[in-house]
Amino acid sequence: MSKILILPGDGIGTEIVDQAVKVINSLNSNHEMGMTLVNGLIGGIAYDETGSPLPDETIKTAKSCDSILLGAVGGPKWEVLERDLRPERGLLGIRSELDLFSNLRPAILYPQLASASSLKTEIVSGLDLMIVRELVGGIYFGKPRGIEIRDGERFGINSATYYESEIARIGHSAFQIAQKRGKRVCSVDKANVLEVSELWREVMEEVSSSYPDVTLSHIYVDNAAMQLVRDPKQFDVMVTSNLFGDVLSDCAAMLTGSIGMLPSASLDKNNFGMYEPIHGSAPDIAGKDIANPLATILSVSMMLRYSLNQLELADKINLAVSEVLDKGYRTKDISVAGDKVVGTEEMGDLIVMALES
Ligand code: NAD
Numbered sequence: 335m336s337k338i339l340i341l342p343g344d345g346i347g348t349e350i351v352d353q354a355v356k357v358i359n360s361l362n363s364n365h366e367m368g369m370t371l372v373n374g375l376i377g378g379i380a381y382d383e384t385g386s387p388l389p390d391e392t393i394k395t396a397k398s399c400d401s402i403l404l405g406a407v408g409g410p411k412w413e414v415l416e417r418d419l420r421p422e423r424g425l426l427g428i429r430s431e432l433d434l435f436s437n438l439r440p441a442i443l444y445p446q447l448a449s450a451s452s453l454k455t456e457i458v459s460g461l462d463l464m465i466v467r468e469l470v471g472g473i474y475f476g477k478p479r480g481i482e483i484r485d486g487e488r489f490g491i492n493s494a495t496y497y498e499s500e501i502a503r504i505g506h507s508a509f510q511i512a513q514k515r516g517k518r519v520c521s522v523d524k525a526n527v528l529e530v531s532e533l534w535r536e537v538m539e540e541v542s543s544s545y546p547d548v549t550l551s552h553i554y555v556d557n558a559a560m561q562l563v564r565d566p567k568q569f570d571v572m573v574t575s576n577l578f579g580d581v582l583s584d585c586a587a588m589l590t591g592s593i594g595m596l597p598s599a600s601l602d603k604n605n606f607g608m609y610e611p612i613h614g615s616a617p618d619i620a621g622k623d624i625a626n627p628l629a630t631i632l633s634v635s636m637m638l639r640y641s642l643n644q645l646e647l648a649d650k651i652n653l654a655v656s657e658v659l660d661k662g663y664r665t666k667d668i669s670v671a672g673d674k675v676v677g678t679e680e681m682g683d684l685i686v687m688a689l690e691s
Contacts (some may be wrong), residue, residue, distance in 0.1 A: 335368045336400040336642055341392070343377040344412075344421060345615025346625035346678075347405025353627035353682025354403060354634050360686045361647060372399065376428060377407025377421035377615075387412075387424030393431050401641045402428075402608040403633060406615040421615075430470045434600035434608055435500070436507040437469040437579065438640070441566075441586035441596060446659040450591030450668045453563065458589050464515065464571045465586055466508040467579025469600055471500045472530075474576045494530045496575070498537050503603065505541035508573035512548045516570035520551045522558045522578050534575065555582070562586055587612055592667045594626025597633035599640050607641045609633040623677040626665040628655055631685055654688035 338358070342351040361367045374392045381387045387407070396402055407421035417423065428434075443451065443461040451458045476493030483489065505521075512519045521538040523531035535552055542550040553561065555578045561568065562585050574582065587593045593613040601607040611629030619625055635651035638644040658681070664673040665681055676684065 335370065337370045337372060337398065338637075339374050339392075339396050339399040339402045340371050341374050341376045341402060341404040342379075343405040343407040343615060344379055344409050345406055345617045345620040347377070347407065347615055349620070349623065349625050349678045350611065350627040350630040351403065351405040353678060353685070354630040356682050356686050357631050357634055357651065357689065360689050364690060365647060367644070367647070376404065376424045378409055378412040380424060381412060381415065381419055381421065385419075387419060387421050388427040388431075393428065396428065396432060396608075401606070401637050403630075403637065404608055404610040405630065406611065406613065408615045409617040409620075426474065428608065429600055430475065432606070432608070433470060433602045434606075435468060435470045435603075436504055436601045437467040438507075438511065438599040438601070438636070439465040439467060439579070439583040439586070439596065439612055440598075440636075441465065441583070441590050443590045444595070444656060444659055446656070447591040447595070447668055449670055451589055453566075453589055457564075458566065461566055461589060463566060463569050463586060464511055465579060465583045466504065466511060466571060466573040467583060468496075468500065468504040468574070468576050469579075470576075471496055472576035494528060494575075494577070496530050496534060498533060501534050501537040502541055504573060505538050506544075507601070508571050509541060509545040509548050512571040513545065517548045518551070518570035519548055520553055520558075520569055520572050522553055522555050522572055522574035522582065524555050524578075525552070526554060531575075538573070558582060559585060562589065583612060592626060594629055594665065594667045595632070596629050597636050599633070599636045601640060605641055607637065609637040609641075623679060624666045625678045626667050627678050627682050628665070628685075631655065631682070650689060651685075654685050657688045658684045 342348040441463045448455040448459050473494040476495035479492045481490045523534045525531040525535045587596045596612045598612045599607050635648045639648035662674045669675045
């Protein structure tokens, strides 16, 4: 019996999470998974209903659950709020409260979608890359931060900070994942300019001595961005800081054709995790039944793999997605001329049918 906290959030969040819930319900009915779902509030909707983007109740419930499934947060309606009340603060807050420091962002190209990538098929076909991003430290959390008046003008400040222990634990995550994959870790930094990156590189070297079966290499972040679009298949596991990981993983996402295809996991040291698509709340398409729910459905697969230890069921979901793509069904974002374009709801139903066939 597992208890899962469902946090749909804002924008397309509700629509895509509904499809993932259909998948969980199907697993409950057909595989006696006994996953109990509890709904909670986060983001703009939480602010509207409680005055906070991360109500205490949500954290309390999260701590009583085995896993969390999140849709997305944010939207123009809340952009006018004071910074601490904005939906995105809810997301940063829950990651930090639960110490979800290890963010796994796979970029896998389904062969059926090779033509949806902006890169040539031979460059991306078969891509299977894992970006491991540090999620609760670095410049997103470092202090001092803020906007103040200095010398009579506005002055903005953020601080890129890491303790060696923070670097070491994300390093261990990356090396352990690499041991189960291609046994190569590439650490991304800017050690030629930033002292915090110099420390990052030193600690990665120290951590690597515990993993003699894994090869460690280093790359500067500017070169990493270039290599990702030049020859992405050279990488197995990339490990990097919060900010660099944010940018590089969106770049890697587009190699695969759509941001709507990519799940993610954010784990603590015990593999308790929050699972979410890497995209945002897409206010431009919310409520239109055109959002791609596959990243969220694949997030359920990651939850089964990394937190609930149900590897067979995780594979089953991946296979169902592959089968539906094989039959030519696509949401609008991944379609090319001649595809059978379906809406969010219908895509969810097709995955459930494939799971149950
Ligand atoms: P976004 O990811 O929401 O959208 C970027 C583009 O991708 C849009 O054109 C959108 O329509 C498209 N897209 C995203 N998900 C899609 C899907 N499942 N299917 C089809 N198309 C999809 O990024 P944005 O526009 O920069 O941000 C919108 C809001 O989301 C902002 O408020 C931002 O702060 C928030 N945001 C939240 C998260 C999160 O909750 N994890 C992440 C990023 C952005």
